Amino acid sequence: MIILFTVMLLVLLAIGLPVGFALGTGGLVGMLLFMGGEGTLNQIPLLAYKSLDDFVLCAVPLYVLMSQILLEGKVGNDLFELGNKWLRHLPGGLGAATIVACGIFAAITGSSAACAVTIGAIAIPEMLKRNYERTVVLGAVAAGGTLGILIPPSIPMILYGAITGESIGQLFMSGVIPGFMLTIFFIGVVVYKSRNLPLEPKASWQER
Secondary structure (H helix, E strand, O other), X not given: OHHHHHHHHXXXXXXXXXXXXXXXXXXXXXXXXXXXXXXXXXXXXXXXXXXXXXXXXXHHHHHHHHHHHHHHOOHHHHHHHHHHHHHOOOOOXXXXXXXXXXXXXXXXXXXXXXXXXXXXXXXXXXXXXXXXXXXXXXXXXXXXXXXXXXXXXXXXXXXHHHHHOOOHHHHHHHHHHXXXXXXXXXXXXXXXXXXXXXXXXXXXXXXX
């Protein structure tokens, strides 16, 4: 039976059906076959409502809205410039600034995609212009973007907590130290990979 549903899912995906509809179709067929036929279909609206009737989930669209506001307000430019002024004198300073900007942006929005898009649009051209390796450039943006999942507030943590009943506050607390450690680790990797690039002059305290 598992093979049957797996094949059905693969066929639906192969013909171009969106993933959500393909999964939903499999679930619908399973309910018809194993849970009492057509009468079970009456439970679908109730199950859907119950799964979404959680006040905590109201935070998700608000974080998405905040991400869009920051994106339109060019806050990413300011964060990148802040990181650049403090770290540009290091080997790979622009890469380190990218990681720091991603970490701060992640702590505001909780969205990895918004973090990578916003900071990447600024950082990638600047780093390529200064002869950073393309792998380092894209790796810094991709790695920095993942911090949005880990550093609280995190949209995936909110969804996980709402679905499983775990404490979202404790989930947030569990992401602080790993997020900080990953940020330091990513900066170290960028500095090591860019150690042969020429150093930029250190920013004065007035510039900072």
